[in-house]
Structures are given as C-alpha cells and as structure tokens.
Amino acid sequence: MSEDKKKSIMDYDTVALDEENHALVIIDQTKLPYNTEILSLTKQEDIWSAIYLLQVRGAPAIGVAAAIGIYLAAREIEASDFEEFYQKFRKAKDYLDSARPTAVNLSWALKRMEGIVLDNKDKPVAEIVEELHKEAVKIREEDIWVCKTIGEYGLTLVNPGDGLLTHCNAGQLATVKYGTATAPMYLGQERGYHFRIFSDETRPLLQGARLTSFELKESGLDVTVICDNMSASVMRKGWVNAVFVGCDRVAANGDTANKIGTSMVALAAKRYGVPMYICAPTSTIDLNTPTGKEIHIEERPASEVVEMWYEKPMAPEGVKVFNPAFDVTDHDLIAGIVTEYGIAREPYSESLKEIFRRKQEALKDE
Numbered sequence: 356m357s358e359d360k361k362k363s364i365m366d367y368d369t370v371a372l373d374e375e376n377h378a379l380v381i382i383d384q385t386k387l388p389y390n391t392e393i394l395s396l397t398k399q400e401d402i403w404s405a406i407y408l409l410q411v412r413g414a415p416a417i418g419v420a421a422a423i424g425i426y427l428a429a430r431e432i433e434a435s436d437f438e439e440f441y442q443k444f445r446k447a448k449d450y451l452d453s454a455r456p457t458a459v460n461l462s463w464a465l466k467r468m469e470g471i472v473l474d475n476k477d478k479p480v481a482e483i484v485e486e487l488h489k490e491a492v493k494i495r496e497e498d499i500w501v502c503k504t505i506g507e508y509g510l511t512l513v514n515p516g517d518g519l520l521t522h523c524n525a526g527q528l529a530t531v532k533y534g535t536a537t538a539p540m541y542l543g544q545e546r547g548y549h550f551r552i553f554s555d556e557t558r559p560l561l562q563g564a565r566l567t568s569f570e571l572k573e574s575g576l577d578v579t580v581i582c583d584n585m586s587a588s589v590m591r592k593g594w595v596n597a598v599f600v601g602c603d604r605v606a607a608n609g610d611t612a613n614k615i616g617t618s619m620v621a622l623a624a625k626r627y628g629v630p631m632y633i634c635a636p637t638s639t640i641d642l643n644t645p646t647g648k649e650i651h652i653e654e655r656p657a658s659e660v661v662e663m664w665y666e667k668p669m670a671p672e673g674v675k676v677f678n679p680a681f682d683v684t685d686h687d688l689i690a691g692i693v694t695e696y697g698i699a700r701e702p703y704s705e706s707l708k709e710i711f712r713r714k715q716e717a718l719k720d721e
C-alpha cells in the first residue's frame with residue numbers, strides 16, 4: 356500500500372496472533388469509528404476484559420480471541436507432568452469462558468482447544484503447546500472460509516438492487532473477514548449487485564451505527580443508518596427485500612439469540628412479508644440447547660443505557676434500568692438459517708441436524 360493512501364478499517368485484522376510478541380492483537384472496537392486503536396494483549400486478565408468490555412466482540416471474533424488467548428495462557432504454564440498442565444489449563448479455560456455467557460463460540464473454541472490437549476496427552480507439554488498454537492491459527496483461518504461460504508449461500512437468496520436490512524454488527528469487525536450477515540453484501544458488491552443496505556443503529560451500544568455503517572461505508576457500499584424504531588417503517592414502505600442478521604447461539608429447534616432488538620425486527624419482517632435470514636457458522640449452532648428458553652441471556656450494566664455516549668445521564672438518577680444484551684427470535688419467524696454447509700429451513704430440529712451431518716462428511720474427506 357502506498358504511504359499516502361489512508362489505511363481503511365478493512366485493512367486491519369479484527370483479531371490476530373502476533374507470533375513474534377506472543378500477543379493477541381485486536382482493534383479496540385469501543386473506540387470506533389473515531390479512533391482506530393490497536394491493542395496488543397498478553398495477560399489473561401486483559402484478554403478477559405477485552406472480551407467483557409466488547410473491545411473484541413461478535414460471536415466468531417470472540418471465539419478466535421479465546422482460542423488465541425488460551426494458547427497464550429498454555430505457553431505460560433509451568434508444569435512437571437501432564438496432570439499438572441491439564442489442571443492449570445482447565446483453570447485458565449474456565450476463566451476465559453466466564454467473560455461472556457451468550458455467544459456459544461467462546462465455549463466452543465475453548466472446548467475445541469481442550470480437545471487438542473486431551474488428544475495429545477501422551478506428548479511432552481512443549482509439544483502440546485505447539486499443537487494448541489496450530490489449532491488457534493486453524494480456527495482463525497477457518498473463519499474466513501466459513502464466512503465467505505455463508506456469503507455465497509446468502510447471495511442465492513437475493514437479487515441485484517435489493518434493499519437489505521441488518522441489525523447490530525455481524526460484519527468483518529465481528530469475524531476475521533467478510534462477516535456473516537454482511538458476507539452476502541460484500542460478495543454482492545464484488546459482483547455488481549448494488550444493494551441498498553439499512554443498518555439499525557442498535558441501542559444501547561450502537562454496533563450498527565458505529566461499526567456496521569462504518570465498515571460498509573468504508574467499503575463503498577450504499578448504507579443508510581436508521582434508529583431501531585424505524586425498521587418497521589422502512590419495511591412498510593417496501594424498501595427492504597430481505598433481512599440478514601448474525602447470531603450468538605442457535606438452539607436445536609432454530610430459536611436464535613442475537614443482539615437485543617433482533618426479535619422486534621423479526622416480528623416486523625413477518626408482518627410485512629420480508630424474509631428474515633440468520634447467518635450462522637456451525638460454531639454458533641448449539642444442538643445441546645433444546646430451545647431459546649434455555650439460552651442464558653447476558654445482562655449488562657445500567658450505565659450502558661443511561662450514560663454511555665451522552666454528555667450527561669439521559670434518565671433520572673437512580674431510575675431502574677433493564678439491560679439484556681440479547682433476545683431470542685422464535686424459530687417460526689425465521690425464513691432460513693444460512694450456514695457454511697447450506698441453508699437450513701423449517702423444521703429446524705431436522706434441518707440443523709442435516710447441516711451437521713454434511714459437516715461431518717466434509718471433515719471425513721479432509
């Protein structure tokens with residue numbers, strides 16, 4: 356890149372491993388869109404806080420950060436035998452796993468890393484750590500293929516010139532590249548589809564306004580920010596042909612947890628006949644959770660609703676505040692769940708199992 360060309364947000368890695376300095380490198384997303392600050396994290400407490408404070412956020416990016424984080428923790432473990440190593444590894448894993456409860460990618464990535472430890476238990480600790488290194492890099496690399504493939508499937512659901520609506524940020528900033536809900540948008544742009552995108556601002560943390568509209572605009576897409584209470588209105592006007600959103604956990608029956616406000620969008624979409632698609636890497640589908648009722652919804656501090664982003668508190672001091680970070684969209688409001696192994700449709704209790712059968716077949720052939 357020439358020195359005088361300003362670096363775009365899309366030129367930075369959302370989440371990466373700095374091999375030389377043994378650090379997790381992230382863009383501090385709490386500072387966007389005004390400041391692009393890169394954080395280089397080596398301590399477990401800092402990695403935990405980065406996930407908790409949403410400096411790195413979005414289900415897939417959290418999973419990648421956790422994989423790199425636990426590899427870095429394993430490097431530091433001093434142990435005279437496997438048992439001691441494994442005990443300390445488990446402690447570090449449980450600690451990172453406690454940073455956020457809803458996005459299943461966090462525990463998915465940590466469990467996958469634990470599997471590597473157990474599969475290599477007969478090797479010396481240094482070799483187990485090297486296997487963890489390789490797996491963390493693999494999880495990160497896989498995410499690029501997964502998102503691109505979701506984009507390809509997603510693109511089959513829309514037409515050039517369509518109006519698309521999205522909620523929160525399921526973009527490149529939530530993954531390694533392409534995003535999930537934004538992947539069809541980016542691939543469509545490469546192929547001249549000229550989509551018109553509506554990005555819900557997504558209160559209270561404004562991921563849609565601060566992050567989605569930022570990355571789409573920087574990439575040259577036609578994007579319009581709307582307040583969360585405007586999505587029904589733009590649908591009613593006929594400006595939206597499809598809704599694409601990401602997710603934090605899909606239950607076995609298709610009920611889907613995503614950013615608070617998603618279920619409201621789904622209800623409006625159903626009313627106005629707009630298909631709503633959930634873009635879900637299989638790492639976000641949790642067949643061990645039967646329905647949305649069993650999904651643990653994270654509650655966050657009141658200050659995020661009444662203070663953050665405002666010069667003065669915007670509600671009376673001491674007023675009660677309810678701040679769930681996610682909600683559950685009932686499966687019957689969802690037109691399809693777009694994964695890297697195809698598009699699942701109702702009945703999801705069957706079609707999601709079929710997606711995992713395809714995944715197993717594909718992994719066997721590798």
Ligand SMILES: CSC[C@@H](O)[C@@H](O)C(=O)COP(=O)(O)O
Nearest residue numbers: 412413414523525529601602614
């Ligand atoms: C591809 S990201 C999918 C979801 O994680 C995303 O839609 C979302 O809800 C993110 O919530 P956040 O609280 O910003 O981590």
